Amino acid sequence: MSYKTHTCGELRLEHAGRHVTLAGWVHRRRDHGGVIFIDLRDRFGLTQVVINPANVRSPEVFAQAEALRNEYVIQVEGVVAQRPAGMANPKLATGEIEVIAHDVTVLNPAKTPPFAIDDDGRNVDENLRLKYRYLDLRRERMARNLIIRHTFVKFIRDYLDARGFIEVETPILFKTTPEGARDYLVPSRVHPGCFYALPQSPQQLKQLLMVAGVERYFQIARCFRDEDQRADRQPEFTQLDLEMSFVDRDDVLNLIEGLFTEFTERYAHLHGKRLSFKPFPRLTYEEAMERFGSDKPDLRYGMELFDVTAETRGSEFLPFRVAHVKGICAAGCAGYTRKQADELTEFARRQGAKGLVVLWHDPDGIRNTGAGAKLSQAEKDGIVAKAGSKPGDLILLVADDDRRVVNTVLGELRHELGERLKLADDGVMAFAWIVDFPLFEWNAEENRWDPSHHMFTAPKDEHLPLLETDPGSVRSKQYDLVCNGYEVGGGSIRIHRRDVQERVMRLIGLEIEEARRKFGHLLEAFEYGAPPHGGIAPGIDRLTMLYCGEPNIREVMAFPKNQQAMDVMAGAPSPVYEQQLKELHIRLAL
RNA sequence: GGAGGCGUGGUGUAGAGGCCUAACACGCUGCCCUGUCAAGGCAGAGAACGCGGGUUCGAAUCCCGUCGCUUCCGCCA
Numbered sequence: 001m002s003y004k005t006h007t008c009g010e011l012r013l014e015h016a017g018r019h020v021t022l023a024g025w026v027h028r029r030r031d032h033g034g035v036i037f038i039d040l041r042d043r044f045g046l047t048q049v050v051i052n053p054a055n056v057r058s059p060e061v062f063a064q065a066e067a068l069r070n071e072y073v074i075q076v077e078g079v080v081a082q083r084p085a086g087m088a089n090p091k092l093a094t095g096e097i098e099v100i101a102h103d104v105t106v107l108n109p110a111k112t113p114p115f116a117i118d119d120d121g122r123n124v125d126e127n128l129r130l131k132y133r134y135l136d137l138r139r140e141r142m143a144r145n146l147i148i149r150h151t152f153v154k155f156i157r158d159y160l161d162a163r164g165f166i167e168v169e170t171p172i173l174f175k176t177t178p179e180g181a182r183d184y185l186v187p188s189r190v191h192p193g194c195f196y197a198l199p200q201s202p203q204q205l206k207q208l209l210m211v212a213g214v215e216r217y218f219q220i221a222r223c224f225r226d227e228d229q230r231a232d233r234q235p236e237f238t239q240l241d242l243e244m245s246f247v248d249r250d251d252v253l254n255l256i257e258g259l260f261t262e263f264t265e266r267y268a269h270l271h272g273k274r275l276s277f278k279p280f281p282r283l284t285y286e287e288a289m290e291r292f293g294s295d296k297p298d299l300r301y302g303m304e305l306f307d308v309t310a311e312t313r314g315s316e317f318l319p320f321r322v323a324h325v326k327g328i329c330a331a332g333c334a335g336y337t338r339k340q341a342d343e344l345t346e347f348a349r350r351q352g353a354k355g356l357v358v359l360w361h362d363p364d365g366i367r368n369t370g371a372g373a374k375l376s377q378a379e380k381d382g383i384v385a386k387a388g389s390k391p392g393d394l395i396l397l398v399a400d401d402d403r404r405v406v407n408t409v410l411g412e413l414r415h416e417l418g419e420r421l422k423l424a425d426d427g428v429m430a431f432a433w434i435v436d437f438p439l440f441e442w443n444a445e446e447n448r449w450d451p452s453h454h455m456f457t458a459p460k461d462e463h464l465p466l467l468e469t470d471p472g473s474v475r476s477k478q479y480d481l482v483c484n485g486y487e488v489g490g491g492s493i494r495i496h497r498r499d500v501q502e503r504v505m506r507l508i509g510l511e512i513e514e515a516r517r518k519f520g521h522l523l524e525a526f527e528y529g530a531p532p533h534g535g536i537a538p539g540i541d542r543l544t545m546l547y548c549g550e551p552n553i554r555e556v557m558a559f560p561k562n563q564q565a566m567d568v569m570a571g572a573p574s575p576v577y578e579q580q581l582k583e584l585h586i587r588l589a590l
Numbered sequence: 591g592g593a594g595g596c597g598u599g600g601u602g603u604a605g606a607g608g609c610c611u612a613a614c615a616c617g618c619u620g621c622c623c624u625g626u627c628a629a630g631g632c633a634g635a636g637a638a639c640g641c642g643g644g645u646u647c648g649a650a651u652c653c654c655g656u657c658g659c660u661u662c663c664g665c666c667a
Contacts, residue, residue: 034624048627070617089627112618115601118628119616123602127659180667200667227666350593350663454667563660 003075003107009045013096015080022047022099023075023107025138026068027118036065040076040099043143048089048098049076057103064104071110071117071135077103126554130568133559145556148271149544153220155263156240163255165216165242170205172198172222178518179454181225184235192585198224198236201537204522206243207456207494210533211525218242220540229563231552232486232542236561242491243535249477249493252536253282253433256481256489260543264429271547276300276430284436285475289404293411295437298485299430301423303328305410308397311382317374319355324406325399327357329387330417333394334360334367341370341394347416348398353409357397361389371397415485424484426549431483436460439476440507448509453478455504456522457492458534467503481538488543491536498526 004023011020024042031037038049051065055078068074078101089095113135115124120141129136136142157167176183176197183197199205201223209217221241229235244252257280264275276299288295291304305326312320330336336344341358348356359380360367366380375383387395396413400406418424439459440449449471451457459467463474481489495501501523505515516523541553554560561567581588 028627028629030626030629032624032626032629033622035626036624037626037629039627046627050625052624054624084625087625087627091627095627112600116617125597125601125659128601177667181665203667225666228664230666231661233666451667457667564658 004042007044008040008042008047009093011047011080011094011097011099013082016082016097018080019078020080020099021075021077022049024073025110026070026072026074029068029070031066036062036068038065038068038074038076038101040074041138045093047094048083048092049078049101049104050081050098051101051104055100055102061101061104064106065101068104068106069110069112071113071138072106073108073110075105075107076101077105127562127568130554130560130562133569137558142555145544145548145550146558148548149540149556151267152263152544152547153540155267156218156220156259159259159262160216160218160242163216165218166214167219168209168214168217170199170202170209170219170221174199174205177204181227184224184226187584187586189583189585200225201239202241203454204519206241206535207522207530207533208525210243210245211528211530213245213531214243215245215531217244217535221537226565229561229565232545234541234553234557234560235565237553238540239537240489240540241535241537243533245531245533247493247532247534249435249479249534252491252493252534253435253479256536256538257431257433260429260431260481260538264547271549272427273429273547273549274427276428277432280431280433280481282433282435285434285438286436288434289407289411293407293409293414294485295434295480296482296485296487297411297432298415298418298424299432299482300425300428300484301418303330303414303418303423305407305414306386306388308383308386311386312379312399315379316376317371317379319357319371319399322399323401324403325397326406326410327383327387327395327397328410328414328417329389330394330396330421331390332392333417333421334362334392336360336394338370344396344413344416348396348409348413351409351412352405353398354400356413357399359383359395359397361391361393361395363391366395429483429546431481431488434480434482435478436475437478437480438472439463439474439478439504440471442472449507451504451508452476453490453492455508455510456494456501458495458500459504464500467507471507477534479536481536483543484546486542486546487539488546489536489538491534493532493534496526496530496532501526 005021008022008024022040024040027039027041027046029036029038036051038051039046040049051062053062056062076099078099080097081100083096083098114128114132117135117139121129121136121139173186173196176185176195177200181200185195185197188194188196202219202221206217219241221239222236223239224236226235261275261278264273268274285295288297293305305328307326309325312325315321344358345356357371359372361384366372383395389395398406398409438452439457441452443450453476458477460475460477466474477493479491480487495504541556544556545553548556550556559567566572
């Protein structure tokens with residue numbers, strides 16, 4: 001016999017008169033002395049149960065019902081009834097009906113929970129929530145997040161399956177990689193002194209699957225990186241890992257764009273989100289940096305950077321006697337005090353600027369204070385024109401000889417002001433592609449070129465001749481997917497030709513021998529007929545976080561770790577027994 | 591490794607040198623109550639204020655140190 005004939009979310013008016021059995025948790029109890037109302041909760045919803053002495057099978061049943069407390073697990077047998085006139089609860093999906101209990105069985109009593117479960121839990125200390133995660137997940141918000149995540153992943157699997165992709169599992173126990181993030185290591189018992197590494201991503205393996213002829217591979221893949229945590233970073237996280245053969249950049253972009261467009265549109269009613277752009281804008285890296293000061297701009301609002309280098313050429317104002325002057329216009333912020341302006345200046349300094357020029361745009365023009373007092377009228381007019389500012393706005397300018405500093409500082413200011421002014425509509429998903437990244441970046445410390453992504457990223461075809469002559473201007477077939485200011489995915493078309501690979505390795509100062517030691521299996525595989533291929537890896541956690549409207553990825557993971565990378569519920573990591581260490585040939589040096 | 595924020599009953603907060611033998615809301619316990627749905631009424635239990643030291647006649651409150659959590663920078667090809 002089943003414990004329940006229906007879930008707590010499905011009974012409607014049409015079920016009136018039906019004899020049903022429900023089971024779940026006591027969500028709330030309202031005891032009126034003579035009659036007791038129980039909001040019974042299971043994963044599917046809430047149903048009001050009415051326990052009336054006149055309707056129960058025996059007085060003992062009512063006595064037992066009086067002893068019910070929150071979170072008791074109970075089973076209720078009774079009849080579905082339309083609620084009396086005027087008693088319907090529009091806040092509940094099942095609010096038209098109630099279940100008149102004949103019998104109530106306590107399947108398991110429960111201790112009083114350490115925190116309330118019938119709210120969203122946002123102001124409960126997170127470590128307490130994590131310690132009792134199994135209770136925390138009972139709250140409606142968290143259950144909803146798990147369901148949205150499931151729906152998302154299910155959609156991905158169906159979407160890719162329909163397009164000829166197959167999901168292939170790759171090893172969790174793999175080999176340490178010298179570059180990139182710190183690895184999580186797993187000691188080998190049978191090979192003393194040797195270690196597996198948990199994959200930072202299945203990058204090499206998916207490329208090998210292309211050599212293997214899989215052609216269209218994906219995996220909902222767990223990835224591990226032993227780096228410090230952030231609101232959007234956990235030591236283990238999940239990527240949609242994907243790789244395709246016989247494709248070029250736009251094939252990958254179009255496929256993925258279709259995936260997120262369709263999911264967002266089809267499931268908008270679930271998570272209350274809509275697309276900002278269709279199709280997704282494609283910004284070059286340079287354009288993103290020049291217009292937004294970031295390679296992962298939040299495109300839910302404007303406030304673009306403007307360039308007043310020409311307008312301030314030859315200025316009497318000393319800070320402007322540099323190579324680049326750009327700014328942003330903070331609309332409606334002319335009410336900022338000197339102190340608030342100083343705070344922004346301090347913020348800009350922390351980001352690497354030498355200072356910040358703040359101009360107040362008053363009804364009669366730029367206020368004659370601070371830098372505003374030192375600029376010529378022509379300069380002010382030029383700046384106002386470029387900024388497109390109106391009276392009531394605040395203009396922020398950064399000047400530096402290094403254009404990257406100007407852009408990134410303004411990008412951070414834009415982000416900061418966007419948050420303060422709440423410019424972003426949290427009902428939208430503003431996806432965009434960032435393309436044409438530099439293939440290399442100059443490593444001043446080591447005095448050499450480093451790959452800005454990884455050494456298997458292909459250069460743009462038309463830039464191949466520049467590899468040796470002008471490495472800094474070579475653009476790659478790397479692309480990032482960004483959304484609402486987050487990098488939510490990155491990938492590239494890979495190098496599949498040996499001669500190109502060797503030219504790249506030479507350029508980054510990697511000897512063939514060294515490369516063989518580090519990536520021998522991959523390089524060897526490429527000699528056996530590697531197809532042209534490329535892929536991408538969207539972050540499932542970050543995307544789910546955005547779809548759920550959550551501020552951090554822990555809210556969309558069932559059992560996340562805290563900032564110290566600890567599982568506070570289970571108490572991991574933990575010391576191990578001496579005997580375990582001995583078997584692993586490990587001696588601690590603490 | 592660095593910077594900021596926070597740490598007071600079960601939960602969330604108040605408190606700004608003596609009015610604190612620590613207040614409020616929710617929760618909890620008991621009693622009353624047959625139509626509530628954030629039920630209501632009455633009564634009650636529950637914290638020496640993260641920890642250690644210092645200043646002071648007097649510290650939850652000021653100072654120093656320390657621990658924990660969190661956000662950000664570094665880091666994350």
